[in-house]
Amino acid sequence: MRASLLQIDVNDAETVESRRQRVASLVREQAGADLVVLPELWTTGAFAYEGFRTEAEPLEGPTYEVMAKAASDAGVWLHAGSIPERDPEGPLYNTSLVFSPSGELAASYRKIHRFGFDKGEAVLMGAGSELVTVRLPETVVGVATCYDLRFPELFRGLVDAGAETLVLSAGWPERRRSHWTLLAQARAVENQAYVLACGTAGTHAGVAQAGHSLVVDPWGEVLAEAGAGEEVLTVDFDPAKVADTREQFPALKDRLLGLDTPRRQA
Ligand SMILES: NC(=O)CCC(=O)C(=O)O
Secondary structure (H helix, E strand, O other): OEEEEEEOEOOOOOOHHHHHHHHHHHHHOOEOEOEEEOOOOOOOOOOOHHHHHHOOEOOOOHHHHHHHHHHHHHOOEEEEEEEEEEOOOOOEEEEEEEEOOOOOEEEEEEOOOOOOOOOOHHHHEOOOOOOOEEEOOOOEEEEEEHHHHHOHHHHHHHHHOOOOEEEEEOOOEHHHHHHHHHHHHHHHHHHOOEEEEEOOEOEEOOEEEOOOOEEEOOOOOEEEEOOOOOEEEEEEOOOHHHHHHHHHOOHHHHOOOOOOOOOOOO
């Protein structure tokens, strides 16, 4: 299976519309890949809080339209990263869109863990509450977004729902790049799953981005890693390796504790 992670340079100089069109062209250039992945909030930038409101769009808004067409033009599964979604009946959401090769919406995922503690995304956006998996012909994809990476229980939930390939769209800052790489490998090892982690490059809203998108195999080996700048990271991987790893080293079968485990307080 061939995946292309598009590590987009998100900067304040380029307009949202120009970036949308530029990214659509990049997606079209990936014809031949099975899966193309974009980063989190690449229209505005994950830290461009002002833009969340001004650039928020309905689920089936301009980014949806352009990305649905790009997916069908290229004939690829497209994880189109996330958009600031305006729900007419609720708050804004950080929502990922996944399109099939015919340009149909296969899934959407509202980010569950919002970043910023008492500011930024954590106060400007609502939290999603549903885990999302998507069945591709070759593998079952589990969808997660950026800060979700710090919450292993979310990924374990995706694995329990059948996920074999964990796809993470992100806008991760350079300042915490060591966490990015370490956590991506940890999620792969503990879940015996592929991790495809696609971040942004450049600097927006004064926050330098980490870049260094990476693909990790179910044994925790980094198969490919991008540099700091805009880059298309293409990798061929064997989805059967998930079942092989889980069979040869069946640690997942040794799980003893679940949420229903009784707890005792002293
Ligand atoms: N956009 C994000 O979720 C940023 C997450 C982050 O910076 C971190 O977890 O560190």
